[in-house]
Amino acid sequence: MNKMLLAAGLASTMLLVGCGEPTAQKSGGMVPKVVFEPVTIIDYQPSKAYVGRVSALEDADITAQVTGYLKQRHFNEGQLVEKGQLLYTIEPSSFEAQVASAKAALAQAKANLKRADSEFQRAKTLLPKGSISKSEYDTRHAEQLGATAQVAASQAQLQLAEVNLSHTQISAPFSGRISDSKVSIGDLLSPSSGTLTTLVSLDPVHATFQLSERERLEMGAENFQGDGKSSRNAVQVNLLLENDKRHSHTGQLDFVGNRIDLQTGTISVRASVPNPQYTLLPGQHIKVEISAVATQPAIVVPRRAVQTDIAGDFVMLVTEGNVAERRNIDLGVQTEDGVIISTGLGENDKVIVSGLQRVRNGITVQSHTPDAAE
Structure with a gap:
């Protein structure tokens, strides 16, 4: 009997506690x-970053075009040089002699032509009078044509000699930074000597990276027309250096490949970026950030x-x-x-x-x- 009373009491207590919860929730507590x-x-402004590499617009191996001893080097290794600046001088004396000889041969050929011309003009006058035979007339005409051809050949020889002489002075084909010299004064140079030094342009530079086909379409690169801009002027290029600093100049697309790489599923894309402070160097790894010009x-x-x-x-x-x-x-x-x-x-x-x-x-x-x- 006591157990039944105890159970009934516990049930009543639990019922009262359960009924109290909604009251607390309604009160907001x-x-x-x-x-x-x-x-x-x-x-x-939507953007996306890609791993890229810097390359030079111009990258040239400087080589010798004629055979001769290196007389002088006119640059300091690693310096910036201007287009047309003299880099090397090959001993020119033998080539100057060739030019002089070619000039003399040309003068002789012109003298022969003048004599042959005079003889031919005289033959043209005498032939109608019957003073010379047709055979003699033809001989003088052939001599005049031969002398004319000899003058042309001598002029070509002189031009070749002058070109060879000009090759004794090796100049920078464009402005940029030159590397170390592979040859020393007194070395015998020839076209087979290989690279004398290298020259790369530094402003502007190229930033090359890869886009997937989907990204190419999203960024508007499919509208690239090959004139340095997309037809909608849709994207701009920023570079992030290895120290996470942003390059101070904005670039623009100047090349989009004409096919998708079957191995990687990507297309090669290149941007031209101003580099007046020479912050960027060819071969340098960078992050290329492509962003839409229009905001959304x-x-x-x-x-x-x-x-x-x-x-x-x-x-x-x-x-x-x-x-x-x-x-x-x-x-x-x-x-x-x-x-x-x-x-x-x-x-x-x-x-x-x-x-x-x-x-x-x-x-x-x-x-x-x-x-x-x-």
Whole structure:
């Protein structure tokens, strides 16, 4: 009997406790307090970074075109040189002699031509009078033609000798930085001697990288016309150095490949970038940041509002009636204003940024704006 009374008492106590919970929720004591913020709309410039490499617009091996002893070097190794600046001098005396000989041969050929011309003109006068035979006339005409040909040949020999003489002075074909010299004064140089030194241009430079086919279409590179701009002027190029500093000059596309690489599924793309301070050097690794010139609206939320579980990234919203709602999202890039939400949110949504540890999907919350919470 006593056991039955004890059981009845316990049941009554539990019933009273259970009936007390709704009263507490209605009074607001158990409703989680949260802070929310409306999403922010910013003007966003889409961009993406790629690993690239710097290369020179011009990269030349300097070689000898004639055979001779190296007389003088006119540059300091590693210095900047201007287009047309003298680099090497090959001993010119033998080539000067060849020029003099060719000039003499030309003078002799012109003298022979003058004599042959005179004889031919006399023959033209005597032939109608019957003073000379037709055979003699033909001989003098042939001599005149031969003398003319000899003058042309002598002129060609003189021109060749002068070209060879000019090759004794080796000049820079363009402006740039020169490397170390592979030869010394007194060395016998010839066309088979190989590279004497190398010269690379430094301003501007090329930045070469690879785009996937999808990225090529997204960035507007498919409209590239080969004139240094896309037809819609859609993209600009920025370079990030190894120390994460941004190169101070913006580049532009100047080449897009004509086929997709079957092994990598990418296409070769190149940009021309000003380099007046010579910050960039050929062979240097850089990050190439391609960004759209035109901005577009983007939804941004504070990073602390984003949560992640096994289902993916999500945020908690405050909806009508102060009801918390889970919303799955796709994240974009981090900006100074917050993280961009690619999909999942609308411009009128309000996201919970504080008190998230007590919030569950579908429960009622007591919401405040940041100012009200203070």
